[in-house]
Amino acid sequence: MNHLKTLALILLLNFILQNAEAQHKPFLDNIYDYIENPQMIGLNQQEGHVPLLPFTSLEKAFVNAPEQSSGFLSLNGKWKFLYCVNPEGINREFYQPRFNEKGMTEITVPGNWQMQGFGEKIFRNVSQPFKADPPHIPRDYNPVGSYRKTFTVPSEFKDKQLFLHFEGVSSAYFLWVNGQEVGYNQGANEPAEFDVTKLVKPGKNTVSVMVFQYSDGTYNEDQDMWRLAGIFRSVYLMATPKVHIRDYYVTTDLDEKYDNATLQVQAEVENFSDQPINGYQVKVTLLDQNNLPVLTDLTSEKITLDKGEKTTIRLNAAVKSPLKWSDEKPNLYHIGFELIDPVGLTTEALADRIGFKEVEIRHQVLYVNGVAVKLNGVNSHMQHPDLGHTMDVETIRKDFYLMKQFNINCVRTCHYPPVKEYLKLADELGIYIVDETGDEAHATEYISNMPEWTKSYVERAQKMVLRDRNHPSIIFWSAGNESGSGFNICEVIAAGKRLDPSRPGWMYGGNDLDHPGSNPIKCEDIIGPRYGTPFELKVFYGESPEEIDPRPSFMDEYLAATGNSLGGMDEYWDVIYQYPRCIGGAIWDWVSPGLRERYISTPDASSNNISAALMGKTALVAGKTGQAVQLTGTDTWVELYRDPKLDISGKALTVSFWVKPREWNGNGTFLSKGFYQFGVEQTNQKELEFYVGNKKRTSVKTVLPDNWQDNWHLVTGIYNGSLLQIYIDGTKKGETPCTLTIENKPFAINIGRNPEIEAQENPNHYSNASFDQVAVFDKVIPVEELLNPTEATKKSAVCWLDFDEQKTNSEFFSMGVGGRTYGMIWPDRTVQPELWQVKKSAQPVSVKLTDEAKGEVEIWNRMYFTNTSELEAIWQLQCEGSVVKEGTVETSIPALSKANLMIPYLPFEKEKGKEYFLLLSFRQKQDKPWAKKGFEIAWDQMPLQITAAQPEESILGLKAPELLDTDQAIQVKGSNFLYSFSKTTGSLASVKFDGTELLKQEMDLNVWRAPLANDMDQWTVGASGLTHLPGWGLGQSNIWSALGLDHLTTKADRMNWTIEPGQIILTIESHSWAGELSTCLLYTSPSP
Incomplete structure (x- = not known):
């Protein structure tokens, strides 16, 4: 243990010395000591600190309009910009005041540079876009954006303290003002602020920022999302008095009855002047929703501060019966702060909105204002189809309106703090927020147990809490997502609790049932699980007693909304409502991450005219003949449509293409239809391989020629049923015996990418080459014909791509390499069908029919702070889609209560054989910001008993059927029909009516269904040891195919029948197997 302590001390001293050295060298002489140093x-x-907007009067502060502040200058807008692919290519003089900007382009701030035409858009889930080696980052590909902006300082800023504020920059940056070094920051989604008072001059000034796409901080920002870079949140200059309220912290403590409150205020005042000060005071004013005064005389004692000193002032006041804040009743109060100088003048005024709310955890239950609440939540990225990670207020507002309309009351801000406007709107509209630290080290979770990374973990949490802790919408905090279970997570939680003791709840996003030894983490206040089944949620959490674990259960992720999904919502919410410990969860996830792109295609010169899409930032360049497609090596490729003609199988294949490779980058996939079916790839710097396969693959390799790089070469692979051959520039370079039958696999043909293994978890580059005359044949073509192809040769191919032209087609939403179709709304905020299930399963009012004869129903008000009298209740008696009767009923059911009510739909006469339903709908009585009066928030449709119909006249009086026992079948014969049941399988083999056969084939037991997106997810089936088929991906549906569930074999075991007056009852027992599956089918002929 002593040796370990000594080693840790040596490492710590080494980091301290590195930091000291870094601070004494110019930034650009010392880049990697910053961006590879955790x-x-x-x-x-x-x-x-809390976001600040200083004013000269309290009246202006309460209006809170930035344009009325004499201390705010937005630097958003057009900036000058330089882009290069790595730090080696930077312009080292760009920050100098006299730098010539003519060679720079313009870019919009805030914004990701990838969304404005620079660099590549990269999507990853778990892996980094490069091979992880923390804290090191790639040297060959680490794009750098150099920003410059010239601005004029307002005259009102004279003699003020000046702070330059960045709300979000990914992932790390250096800052200069007027050519002078200012500082450094990493932490993409957390704010950073710099004192630039001594560097800013009257008149024109220049701010320069150098942003690195990757830094050691990237290992803490390994979130499941687009990996975009740049200054993507707002930038502004703030001017404050020399004596300044630099932060405040407001909490509300409710009494035991949750009626009266104590308002507790901490205000931190700092003296930035070069003189001692005394006689200053802080005054706090509280206004209600109607701007009427609640507190006006809450003033501190006079304070004395030495130069450079700061102090925290604490004030308390009793507030009688304030309106409380909750998701259903988001009552906000206006709080103002004034800094009063010794002569009684206001030198600075700040304002904010607060809510009176108290969150508690008692006996495994989460309480808000004394009420146990349930959270119908979603995970939501800051994601826009056109702006990337830059979010505008109107899109946020639309998101929240949709959430309210669909009964969603909670958002987990995956996996980082949102823009500050997000929280302001959540306060205003009533959305509970689980505010999440920007820590996710999914590919390298082990760093959570490394002390040199503690600061990187904790710093992000501290900035989040200090910025956001005054928002009433924040119900509890999250210590990050999938960052490991090491001690750094507990360090995050401990730091957060020191800064905000008002909320008892911290969770961590990563608890699962697969690692019971490390999850849940002991320091959490709220535990998982994530992605457990309803049964697991019930048994392991709902029914677990307090003495085993006193913490509430919140599913930080469950029911991934991928493609057609969200089955089982009712089952989850039955458990959540049944067990107090189960407080709800957050579905993964809210908005589909697609980015708006144009579908760019290139024509196929073969007779098949198969569509080929140019994916990513491809370009047409000079080719071997005409033009060629150039791939960048980073998430660019060509993908052919899954046309059946490309599903080549058998023992004949030719693939051919001209390729111009650039410098080897570790990836050499040239053409591929998955890992097994066929393809050509450069496996290393010296070898080329051609392969074909079925459940295994056979390949032939050759050594590359000396002039391989930066020259055009014709590569040809031929399989003739006995030999596998590879050619370079028309010369055979290798062959190997091969007689296997190529087996078709479910992957598209890709150029520059292997679609089976190079998807969203790919930690490598993609092909770094240009391609021309790419051809695939389902037969053998002599290589001489490919050296000088004719039009007839091209037409005879399965596909032939010349890349001489491209066509820009309609728009689509790109999910990137292997991206999944997450989301309950599309990127443009169009609602997907599964969102209606979310609305229904956790709807705030539930109804069930208790006595049909009396018209009695039981209404369960599942709202927490609202009486049903605030809703309009409308009932309808429906018959097969038509309204028979309708009306309204008055209800007055307190929150979290049930009551029986008579619905006056009686009397009415049922038509025999028809279906009747009673519908009860609850709607808004008043307009809300997010919905108009009459908007439906809950409904239940209850079936009424059916009065049996008389038999159809067509079968009355028919002759009784007879049974025929033949060698092959049991037959049931009537006057004009004949049913035949196979004695081999027990299946219905034939149905004849008036002599016409109605079945195309024998009926088989079918337990297969089309795989959904979640079933096909490329997770870990192949590595799990479960039965799976090579070459069919790693989704769950592979297991189904491997087990043979798509082609069962059935055998009849017993066939019995009884003949009764007027009818025959035939019972068939059979079993079907892929595995072993037994069935029992009962057939009864119609009875007249």
Whole structure:
């Protein structure tokens, strides 16, 4: 143990020495000591604080309009910009005041540079886009954006303290003002602020920022999303008095009856002047929703501060029966802060909105204002189809309106703090927020147990809490997502609790049932699980007693909304409502992550005219003949449509293409139809391989020629049923015996990518080459014909791509390489069908029919703070889609209560054989910001008993059927029909009516269904040891195919029958197997 302590001390001293050395060298002489150093999180920054907007009067502060502030200058807008692919290519003079900007382009801030035409858009889930080796990052591909903006300082800023504020930059950056070094920051989604008072001059000034796409901080930001970079949140200059309220913290403590409250205020005042000050006071004013005063005389004692000193002022006041804040009743109060100088003048005024709310955890249950609440939540990224990770207020507002309309009351901000406007709107509209630290180290979770990474974990949490802790919408905090279960998670939680003791709840996004030894983490206040079944949620959490674990259960992720999904919602919510410990969960996830792109295609010169899409940032360049397609090596490829003509199987194949490889980058997939079916790839710097396969693959390899790089070469692979041959530039370079039958697999043909293994978890580059005359044949073509192809040769191919032209087609939403179709709404905020299930399963009012004869129903008000009298209740008696009767009923059921009610739909006469339903619908009585009066929030449709109909006249008086026992079948014969049941399988083999056969084939037992997106997810089936078929992907549906569930064999065991007056009852027992499956089918002939 002593040796370990000594080693840890040596490592810590080494980091300290590195940091000290880094601070004494110019930034650009010392780049990697910053961006590969997990101890270097920031340099020369101000301590985090609440967002501030200073005014000269309280009246202006309450209006809170930035344009009325004499201390705010937005730097959003057009900036000058330089882009390069790695730090080796940077312009080292760009930040100098006299730098010539003519060679720079313009870029919009805030914005991701990939969304404005620079660099590549990369989507990854677990893996990094490069081989992980923390804290090191790739040297060959680490794009750098150099930003410059010239601005004029307003005259009102004279003699003020000036702070330059960045709300979000990915992932790390250096900052200069007027050519002078200011500081450094990493942490993409957390704010950073720099004191630039001594560097800013009157008149024109220049701010320069160099942003690195990857840094050691990237290992803490390995979120399941698009990996975009740049200054993507707002930038502004703030001017404050020399004596300044730099932070405030407001909490509300409710009494035991949750009626009266104590308002507790902490205000931190700092003296930035070069003189001691005394006689200053802080005054707090509280206004209600109608701007009427609640508190006006809450003023501190006079304070004395030495130069550079700061102090925290604490004030308390009793507030009688304030309106409380909750998701259903988001009552907000206006709070104002004034800094009063010794002569009684207001030198600075700030304002904010607060809510009176108290969150508690008692006996495994989460309480808000004394009421046990359930959270029907979603995970939501800051994701826009056109702006990337830059979010505008109107899109946020639309998201929240949709959430309210669909009974969603909670958002987990996956997997980082949102833009500050997000929380303001959540306060205003009533959405509970699980505010999540920007820590996710999914590919390298082991760093959670490494002390050199503690600062990187904790710093992000501290900035989040200090910025967001005054928002009433935040119900509890999250210590990050999938970052490991090491001690750094507990360090995050401990740091957060020191900064915000008002909320008892911290969770961590990563608990699952597969690792009971490390999950849940002991320091969590709220535990998982994630992606457990309803049964597991019930048995392991709902029914687990308090003495085993006193913490509430919140599913931070469940029911991944991928494609056609969200089956089982009712089963989950039955458990959630049944067990107090189960407080709900957050579905993965809210919005589909697609980015709007144009579908760009290139024509197929073969007679098949198969569509080929140019994916990513491809370009047409000079080719071997005409033009060629150039791939960048980063998430660019060509994908052919899954046309059946490309599903080549058998013992004949020719693939051919001209390729111009650039420098080897570790990936050499040239053409592929999956890992097994066929393909050509450069396996290393020296070898080329051609392969074909079925459940295994056979390949032939050759050594590359010396002039391989940066020259055009014709590569040809031929399989003739006995030999596998590879050619380069028309010369045979290798062959191997092969007699296997190529087996078709479910992957598309790709150029520059293997679609089976190079998807969303690919930690490598993609092909770094240009391609021309790419051809695939389902027969053998002599290589001489490919050297000088004719039009007839091209037409005879299965596909032939010349790349001489491209066509820009309609728009689509790109999910990137292997991206999954997450989301309950599309990127443009169009609702997907499964969102209606979310609305229904957790709807705030539930109804069941208790006595049909009396018209009695039981109504369960599942709202927490709202009486049903605030809703309009409308009933309808329906018959097969038509309304028979309708009306309204008055209800007055308290929150979380049940009551019986008579619905006056009686009397009415049922028509025999028809279906009747009673519908009860609950709708808004008043307009809401998110919905108009009459908007439906809950409904239940209850079936009434059916009065049996008389038999159809067509079968009355028919002759009784007879049974025929033949060698092959049991037959049931009537006057004009004949049913035949196979004695081999027991299946219905034939149905004849008036002599016409009605069955195309024998009826078989079918337990197969089309795989859904979740079934086909490329997770870990192949590595799990479960039965699976090579070459069919790693989704769950592979197991179904491997077990043979798509082609069962059936055998009849017993066939029995009884003949009764007027009818025959035939019972058939059979079993079907892929595995072993028994069935019992009962057939009864119609009885007249």
